[in-house]
Amino acid sequence: MSPAPQWRGLLLALLLVNNTPAWADYVLNMTRGVTEISRGVHHLHMLIFWICVVIGAAVFSVMFYAIIRHRKSCGRTAAHFHENTVVEMIWTVIPFTILILMAIPAAELLIKMHDYTDSDLSIKVTGHQWYWEYEYMGEGITIVSRLATPQDQIQNRAVKGPHYLREVDNPLIVPEKKKIRFLTTSSDVIHSWWVPALGFKRDAIPGFINEAWARIDDIGTLRGQCAELCGALHGFMPIVVEVKTEAEFATWLAAQKAALNTPATGSTP
Amino acid sequence: MSSIAIDPPDHPIDHPHGPKPGLLRWVFTTNHKDIGTLYLWLSLTMFIVGGSMAMCIRAELFKPGLAFFEPGFFNELTTLHGLIMIFGAVMPGFVGLANWMIPMMIGAPDMALPRMNNWSFWLLPFAFTLLISTLFINGPAPDFGWTAYAPLSTIYGPKSTDFFIFSVHLMGLSSIMGAINIIATILNLRAPGLTLMKMPIFVWTWLITAFLLIAVMPVLAGAVTMMLMDRHFDTSFFNAAGGGDPVMYQHIFWFFGHPEVYIMILPSFGIMSEIIPTFSRKKLFGYTSMVYATSSIALLSFLVWAHHMFTTGLPVIGEIYFMLATMLIAVPTGVKIFNWVATMFRGALSFETPMLFATAFLIMFTIGGFSGLMLAMVPADYQYHDTYFVVAHFHYVLVPGAVFGIIAAVYYWLPKWTGHYYSETLGKIHFWLSAVSINVLFFPMHFLGLAGMPRRIPDYALEFADFNKIASVGGFVFGCAQILFLLIVIRTIRGGPKAPAAVWEGAHGLEWTLPSPPPYHSFTTPPKVY
Secondary structure: OOOOEEEEEEEEEEHOOOHHHHHHOOOOOOOOEHHHHHHHHHHHHHHHHHHHHHHHHHHHHHHHHHHHEEHHHHHHOOOOOOOOOOHHHHHHHHHHHHHHHHHHHHHHHHHHHHOOOOEEEEEEEEEEEOOEEEEEEOOOOEEEEEEEOHHHHOOOOOOOOOOOOOOOOOOOOEEEEEEEEEEEEEEOOOOEEEEEEHEEEEOEOOOEEEEEEEEOOOEEEEEEEEEOOOOHHHHHHHHEEEOOOOOHHHHHHHHHHHHOOOOOOOOOO | OOOOOOOOOOOOOOOOOOEEEEHHHHHHOOOHHHHHHHHHHHHHHHHHHHHHHHHHHHHOOOOOOOEEEHHHHHHHHHHHHHEEEEHHHHHHHHHHHHHHHHHHHHHHOOOOHHHHHHHHHHHHHHHHHHHHOOOOOOOOOOOOOOOOOOOOOOOOOOOOHHHHHHHHHHHHHHHHHHHHHHHHHHHHHOOOOOHHHHHHHHHHHHHHHHHHHHHHHHHHHHHHHHHHHHHOOOOOOOHHHHHOOHHHHHHHHHHHHHHHHHHHOHHHHHHHHHHHHHHHHHOOOHHHHHHHHHHHHHHHHHHHHHOOOHHHHHHHHHHHHHHHHHHHHHHHHHHHHHHHHHHOOOOEEEOHHHHHHHHHHHHHHHHHHHHHHHHHHHHHHHOOOOOOOHHHHHHHHHHHHHHHHHHHHHHHHHHHHOOOOHHHHHHHHHHHHHHHHHHHHHHHHHHHHOOEOOOOOOOOOHHHHHHHHHHHHHHHHHHHHHHHHHHHHHHHHHOOOOOOOOOOOOOOOOHHOOOOOOOOOOOOOOOOOO
8 A cells, every 4th residue: 555665765766866875764655643543644745646657657658648649740740629528528527536535535534634523631832932832721730841852953063963853851641542622722823723633733823722632553653843934943843752651640730730739939848 | 999098090191200319218208118128027027036035045055954044034035936926927928018019919009098007117116115115124034924814924023024014005006007907908998890809819809908907006005004003003803812703814915915826827827828829820619718718717726725724724615615716716627728738739830939939838837736626725735835845736726737838928929029039049958947947846836845845944854855855946947047048138139030910920910010129109089900
């Protein structure tokens, strides 16, 4: 199903000069992600991609056949036909049908993506110029999450780390296998909260609240960044999501609450 | 109906009809050929200015880390690049072609409203001076992207935003007047016997484009005026804190913006429908369906604007509607592609430079169409939106689409305009350099977007490094190749093999009955069309 191996081979063959040793890291295709929804999105993407490939192959082969065979320099003289109602009907109706058929799985998936009921946990995501703020609704816990990449790396004075521009001081901590509802909004301009592995991005709009949800399969670290131009440092507000087991998450949440209840000036126990 | 404004053939002509001497000729001219030339030079100038900005962008993105510019200035570059290319390079390019060709193609002596024509053009240099001057005044230039989403462009916009707003007003004024002129010319000045369904497709596509322009440029003017009011007169059209809605800006903007993309491609469709039959030596396949397909694309373009806004939180039923409507556009667009291929099929093809660009258009515009179809699928669009996949998509439809259309048209009609053939060898070198480098430039952007690189960022994570480097190399080659285009055009104006009236063996139409170059005033007596 995945075209990646062929593309890789083709590209490597095409690219004669390449002096960077980082080739192992590049990505060609959309991620399958870590949720049932994101896999559905990936599947839909591949489906429409292959439909386009098939139509393209058909159209281009007719075209290249004409380009190669029907040349004046091959001694061809032009035919005289210039309309054919039946053919024209066929190539109107067939694409129309393909498109309607494509719309069905897309609409089904879309409706599933917009089902926000029965969530286990709600996190309010607020975009700021230029960092993210996460509030665990009803828990009283708020995390401010900023870019952690040092300026020295950005200004090319130090070697860039493996997660250059995609690392934060305080990641968003979420539990696996729970339906998490993300409520996005903004305190200033429009931002867009996007973690590709979750299969969606949602704009964070000042004065409005948008919804999205994810149920993450497994523990791990997910990375993304702001996707809507939001000013000078738009490229520097990454998102890091740490997915923990349910027990770990509960422990973490309790620790956060305890820390919150401890007076800042108080002595440590 | 088509003969109202035509002089009777026995009208005595006793004053000289050549151009005025000196530079003032260009200031005061009301001649459609002069104004067409002015538009085309403006377009080429803006193409080079906007292209230089693109080169700066690609230089900054050559490798990770900030190399040349501050992030804020990078945003100014992307904003001005977009505005200059759209309003300065592509739109005036097509208007220039319309000015030159429409009167000659329909057997009219000039445009219907020649003085307004002069004003339409001369607004533009001022509009672009205003816009580009923002780079040289204190404070940042417009830095919110060409889409100028509120509130980034209103409460948070730099002072120069007002320059942007008035510059857009001037461009809109110019476009609206240009469009009125084109409609008046086509509807009133056609040669006797040239009925609507006999018009060249280029004239048809421009007629439809002109209606789109009249419909949507005022909408853009409204959007930027509201922006101005929000900035200076304490209104809250787009400010939630005052009861407004930032997303309403996007609705208004894209109600302009989506027909705008067809404004930038329909004339190109018209050019293809002239060039492909000429070099296939065969009549255009499905003339009638071409006209209807173009009209349906234009109508549908008013009904799909929110597909640019799938991530703003539209209701699910709205998203399904906009997905369906958008996918529907693929049908008439497909019809056009099939018609062009059927025109080539069993023709007697030859590949002079205009035909090479037309063939490249056909292939790459189709690729851009496919990615457009993918973008219409809402759940997948949640991933594609605002990434380099979108950048790849619209550059595939705008550069090999609109820009190659203009370049193909220039090669096609340059011998008619100047009376000289361009150098076929140089033209072919220009073509191959452009066609290869443009794919090196834009194809990897699909991968970048799918891998998760957002657009409009000056610096990026390490996994995006390789494809950015490749794209930048392609960009530099493409940029340099266009210098060659400039040289070819200048060389052809200065001299070259003499071109006859019918420049191309397979060309049909009224413009090819005029000598090359055509007299300063052509068709003062309307030709008869049977």
